[in-house]
Amino acid sequence: MPKKIDLTAQRHMITDAAIGVINRTGLDGARLRDVARAANVTTGAVTHYFDGKDAVLEATLEEVVRRTLKRMTAATGPGATESPERFIQSVCGYLPLDAESRGEWRVWLAFWGRAISDERLGRVHQGYYRGITHRLITPLRALAPEGRKPSRKRALACADGLIAALDGVGTRATLEPDLWPPDRQKETLTGLLLPLLTAFTNGTDTPPHDQTRQKDDAS
Template sequence: MPKIVDHDERRLELVDATWRIIARLGIEGATMREIALEAGFANGALKPYFPTKDTLLEFAFGHVFNRTNQRVAKVTEGKTGLPALRAFCLEVLPLDEERVNEARIVIPFWQKAVNDPQKAEIHQQSMEEWLAAIRQYLAEAREAGDVRAAVDDATLASQLLNMLLGAQIGAALTTRPDADPGLTDQLEGYLALLAG
C-alpha cells in the first residue's frame, strides 16, 4: 500500500527547515538543496511543493504572519484597549529566538517585495490588517481614558507599527544574541507617552 503523504505537513516541515537554514546561513545560504537536506528530503522532492526559492519564501512569510496572528489572538483574547495593545506588541516584538528567526524570514521577503508587486501586495495586506488591529485597540484605550495623546490614532498606529518593524530589523541584524536591546522598556515608554 503506498504511503499517504500529508502535503500541508510537508510544506510546514520545509518552512521550518528554511527558518533554520536562514538563521544559520542567511538567505543566500538557503538554497533549495540546503533546505531539502535540512528537512531530510531529496533535492527534487521540494519541486512539487515549492517550484522556486521565491515561492518558498512567499509561503514562509505567510506562515510567519499567520503564526504571529495566532499567538496574538491567544494573548489578546478577552482583552481590549491598552492591555490588548501591549499584548499584541509583545507578540510581534522579537523577544526570543523563535521571533528573531521569524524576523530573519521576513526581511528577505521585504527585499524581494521591493521589485515584486505580488509580494508587495501580500506585505501591504498584512500590514493593513495589523494597523486595523492597532487602531482598534487605541480607540478602545482612548474611550477608556487610557490614551490622551493629542496625536490622532491613525498616526499613533503607524508610529507603533514602524517601531515594531524596526525592532525586527534590529534583532535580525544583531550579532550578539545575549544583548538585550531593551525592547520591552521601549514599548512601555511609548505606551506611557500615550497617556500624556
C-alpha cells in the first residue's frame, strides 16, 4: 500500500527551507534548486507542491505570517491583559530576539522591498497587516477596566501605533543585530508602548477623529 504523504507537512518543510535560503541570498537570489537542496528534496518535488518560484516565495511569506499570528494568539491571552506592563512583556516576543525570529524578520523585510514596486504583492502585504491589526483589537480592549471599554475605533488606532513601534524596533534590530541585543529591543519598545497603552486604558488618549481635527486646526 502506498505511503500516505502529509501535503501540509511537505509544504511547511519547503517553506521552512526557503526561509533559510532567503536569509542567505535575498528574494532575487533564492533559486528553486537551493530551496530543494535545503529541504533535502528534488527540484521536481518543490514544483510538485508549488507552481514555480513566485508561489514558493508567497507561501514562505504566508508561513512567516502564520508563525507571527500563532505567537500573537499565545502572547495576548488572558494573562497578558492584566496590565499594560504585562501586555508589553508579552508582545516583546514578536521582536527578533533569537536566530529563528531574526530569520523570519529578514524574510518579512525582504518582502517589504518587493511589495513597494509589486502592486499584487503590496495588496497581499496590506491584507496581512489588516489581519494582524484586527487580531489585537480584542486583547487591547480587555486591558481597560470594566465599564470603561474603549471603542473598536480607538483600539484599532492603538493597534496601529503598537505595530508601528514593533516594526521600528524590529527593523533596526534586524539590520543592526550587534547594536540591538534583546535587552535594548525590549527596553526601547517598553519606552514607546507604555505611554501609549497607559493613555489608552485610562481613556486619556486622543480619539482618531480628534487627531485629524487638531491637525486641520493647526494648519
